[in-house]
Amino acid sequence: MAVVGAGLAGAACARALAEAGHNVTVLDKARGPGGRLATRRVEWFDAQGQAHVCGLDHGTPWFDARSAAMRQFVDAALTAGWLAAWQPRIVGGRSGGAAPVSLHYVAVPTMPTLCQRLLDAPALTRLWQHTVTAIKSAEDGSAGWQVSCAGERLPRVFDAVMLAMPPAQAAVLLRPWRVDWAEQAEATPMSPCWTLLGVSEAPGRPAAWDMALPDSGPLARIVQHRARPGRAMAPADQAHWVAHARVQWSQAHLEHSPAGVQAQLQEALAQVLGQPLRWHHVTVHRWRYALTQPDPARDLPACWWDATQGLGVCGDFLGGYGVEGAWLSGQALAASVLEGVV
Incomplete structure (x- = not known):
């Protein structure tokens, strides 16, 4: 077969x-x-010419288990060490502040x-x-x-x-x-999604959240990758980011150049953080078929x-x-x- x-x-x-x-x-x-x-292997060189490598989960950030069949599968996968539970600190969204902590699952060590x-x-x-x-x-x-x-x-x-x-x-x-x-x-x-992913210097004012859900602007979700279980912890002087654009924004910019999309999403992330970032490495990925629309x-x-x-x-x-x-x-x-x- x-x-x-x-x-x-x-x-x-x-x-x-x-x-x-x-x-x-x-x-x-x-x-x-x-x-x-999906997990992207990211490589870059610092000012001293030293090579660095990390993995960034630039596709589905997590998943849940609602049905009895899925819960049974997840329980077995947790026991086998294929998955880990994740309870991110979430801010933003319709609540306008801290959202309730929800239990999600991620594959380890990569999606x-x-x-x-x-x-x-x-x-x-x-x-x-x-x-x-x-x-x-x-x-x-x-x-x-x-x-x-x-x-x-x-x-x-x-x-x-x-x-x-x-x-x-x-x-x-x-x-x-x-x-x-x-x-x-x-x-x-299926709806598209442009995704920004990269490594920056640690921001001057660290964000006190693992995931942000902005109420407006191009970005729908921002994940600080250091917070995800089973991943290598980012050095104290670095921050690892994955940011997913909204469906409507991604549709409107679907055929735009990656360079132009990247610049707009970097600016959108800086606005959410309230400060610009100094990037070691940054890129974008276009998911043409990202989300089903029930x-x-x-x-x-x-x-x-x-x-x-x-x-x-x-x-x-x-x-x-x-x-x-x-x-x-x-x-x-x-x-x-x-x-x-x-």
Whole structure:
């Protein structure tokens, strides 16, 4: 079986299928698993020419566990050391002041670790930097799928293909086989997010919070990375930052140059802090497909599975919002497959 996409939905689906005894090949266009559970390795040199390295979680900052199934998974992952609980000090937002402390979870030591652990199974083959461009019926007329990556067909035939990718990208692969799914996927937009990340000198007036939720301006969330569990503590003379722009701002600036976006977000961060920062290293990342937009008027299932064709789809646009929705959708697809194995 093939799973296209190694974010949490794909990793959860692949792991469940592998544990049930199936040989699973996971393909992703990135250099490793994680999807939006992402950590950027940042390198810079100080004035003396000494090299420094740190990791900044520039994708999903945390996740929660609301459903009983997700809580059970989180409890097991905490026990295994894959996750850590995080209770950040939060200011801002609608409260206008200190917000109640909420319990969140982060993967340790990096956010992609959760997907890496799930995909660490003997029956799993992992193919990175493989961009799937087409899925086609086997040419010899037998049941199954042939998968093409950048125009080159993989040598084996798969009994089933599961797509775990943003809906706009999944729609392209689905259209020849399930036009109804493709149309529903195209009608399910995902919002973008520009993200500022970097390392600065410690500000003259340290912020007494771990996360800020500004009421106005381009930034929706600012995280002081030193406060996150399982991460190396920043030296006293440094501050590590990740700041996510608002959806509307990101949409309006989606195709703007990274340099221009970076300058505006640096200024926005300085305004929130009430002081400018002296940067050692700073950059931006554009998440074109960052956030699902749940539509209560559309009653989508937790996954799509066509047992006749051996074709399935999972992702948080089906399973619900965010990380938990992605995991639930991946689990649901695996369960659907196992109920009637092709």
